[in-house]
Amino acid sequence: MPTPSGDKKPKKTFKLKFNTLTSKLVPTYFLVMIITFLMFSYYITNSITSYMNSNEKKEAITQAEVIARIASDTEKGFISSDFKTISPDFDTFLTDTLKISTDSRVVITNDKAESIYDSFHDQESVAAVKENQGLLKSISTGKTEFEITKSDSGISVVNVAVPIVTSSRPTHPIGAVYLTYELSSNDFISSLTKDMIIIFIAITLVMGLFIFIVANLMTKRIVDLTNRITRMSKDGIIDEKMDEKGNDEVARLAAAFNRMNEKLAVLEKKRVEFVSDASHELKTPLSSIKLMCDSIIQNPNLDQESIQEFLNDINSETGRLSRIIEKLLYLTKLDLANSEKRILNAEFVDIREIVMDIVKNLTPIAEQKNISINTVYCESVHIMADRDRLWQGVYNIIDNAIKYTKENGQVVIGITKDGNDAIIAVKDSGIGISEDNLKLIFDRFYRVDKARSRETGGSGLGLAIASESIEMIGGTIDVKSSEGEGTTFSVSIPLFTHNNPKLKSKDKGQELKI
Structure with a gap:
């Protein structure tokens, strides 16, 4: 029906796709079904044919042997004593008494x-009968011969030859009986074959439809998953979840897709937050620098002292900007190493030596706030670890402890062994962290006290770097804190490289045990 505009509606056409999973499964199942059915049909037909031929053989031989016994008894009056002529009544005897079919x-x-004697009285075929190998063999050997042959028209024919012996000549046949007739099972086998063909066609149609429906049901969820992944590649993360019902591979695949989608959503959220936070962190010092530069430019008559003050502030903000960029670059390197599954180079390092070096570097900063750094139970513990990652992780934790400790406070550091792990504990007397914030302190750009972080120059990246650095060398960080009572960071690192698959020894790949 034409539309108001006069254009005809496009006709919907059905296109059969040959590159789908269903189009591959259906022919495969169909082929397996056909082969199975043909093999089964062949077995059944062959078994029935063999059984019927066996019965046919017994019956034919029995009939021929009965005729041979009668033929050998000249006293019955059917055959002359010289074995040259036979009574005309023998035809009637065969059909009426022995029930031999007239077709035989x-x-x-x-x-x-x-x-x-020839029941067909066919003189033209006498020569062919005389040349019959089974008949000749039966006469010469005195044994019964049986075979089933095919006629020119393809009909199966029974041929049996039985020697005629007498009591006076038990081992030397005086002749033979040759019995031949069409196999009685011909019609049955032909009918069975036709029935099998009809059954085959019916089963093929029914099973074909059934296989198509089943294949579609089996692949529906996979097709749905494929469509969602395709949509995800175009539009990004999708909100819908796949159905996870069942315990099969498709259900597990759907569950894996849902987990992946959730993780991608979390990563995307973190990426957006990271870009936003990074932009904000970089914008703040840049805005301050621009404001102070504008003040100097717009006030050419500023005295030297004011200019120097502005320059000091610009230098401070530039330093802060530089530190943020350095940390961002470091985090980028960590992300790259994690994404490429890089194996870090391990060295034989003394934790106490690294901690004391960090304390030496941070002592001047601590002294500005009159904070004491005390090292207790700092035994010499040797481990296999990436020195740079270990140094950076521990440095940021101690630096964070100093930043959030009030003036005249203290930071206590301890080193010990616990089973197969080395433990570095850092306890401060700072402001503490609430339970809700404890879950977020290792997120990038997260700060418990933003105002205080501004004062201390914190960017919210230090603990994120510490967490990822320690994690990269196979370690973990545990945090315990109470508001107003300080915080304790416990860094746990495996002592041996064979407990740490992320590391490899520089010493010819050997595993060094402590």
């Missing part, structure tokens, strides 16, 4: 394979 051909020959 009975030929009786002498020991020279010369026919003395």
Whole structure:
């Protein structure tokens, strides 16, 4: 029906796709079904044919042997004593008494394979009968011969030859009985074959439809998952969840997709927050620098003391900006190392030596606030670890402790062993962290007290760097804190490289045990 504009609606066409999972499964299942059915049909037909042929053989031999016994008894009056002529009543005897079918051909020959009786009375085929190998063999060997042959028209024919022996000549046949007729099971086998073909066609149609429906049901969730992944690649993270019902591979695949989608959503959220926070952190010192530069430019008559003050502030903000950029670059390197699954180089390091070096570097900063750094239980503990990552992680934790400790406070550092791990504990007497904030302190740009962080020059990246640095060398960080009572950071690192798959020894790859 034409639309108001006069254009015809486009016709919906069904396109069969040959590059889908269903189009691959259906022919495969279909082929397996056909092969199975053909093999089963062949087995059944062959078994039935063999069984019927076996029965046919027994019956044919029995009939031929009965005829042979009668033929050998000249006293019955059917065959002359010289074994050259036969009574005309023998035809009636075969059909009425022995129940031999008129379609069956009975030929009786002498020991020279010369026919003395033929139920078909066909003189033209006497020569062919005389040349019959089974008949000749039966006469010469005195054994029964049986075979099933195919006629020119393809019909199966039973051929049986039984020697005629007498009591006076038990080992030397005086002739033979040749019985031949069409196999009685021909019609049955033909009918069975036709029935099997009809059944095959019916089963093929029904099973074909069934296989198509089942294949579609099996692949529906996979197709749905494929479509969602395709949509995700175009539009980004999607909100819908895959159905995880069941315990099969598809259900596990759906669950894995949902977990991946959730993680991607979290990563995307963190990425957006990171870009926003980084922009804000970089904008603040840049805005301050620009403001102070504008003040100097717009006030050419400023005295030297004011200019020097502005320059000092600019230098301070530039330093802060530089530190933020350095930390961002360091985090980028950590992310790159994690994404590429890089194996870090491990060295034989003394934790006490590293801690004391860090304390030496941070003591001047602590002294500005009259904070004492005390090292207790700092035994010499050797581990296999990446020195740079260990140094950076511990440095940021101690630096953070100093920043958030009030004036005249103290920071206590301890080193010890606990089983197969080395423990570095850093306790401060600072402002403490609430339970809600404890879960977030290792997030990038997160600050418990933003105003205080501004005063101390904190960017919210220090603990994020510490966490990722320690994690990269196979360690963990545990935090315990109460508001107003200070915070304790406990860094745990494996003592041996064989407990730490992320590290490899520089010493020819050997695992050094302490």
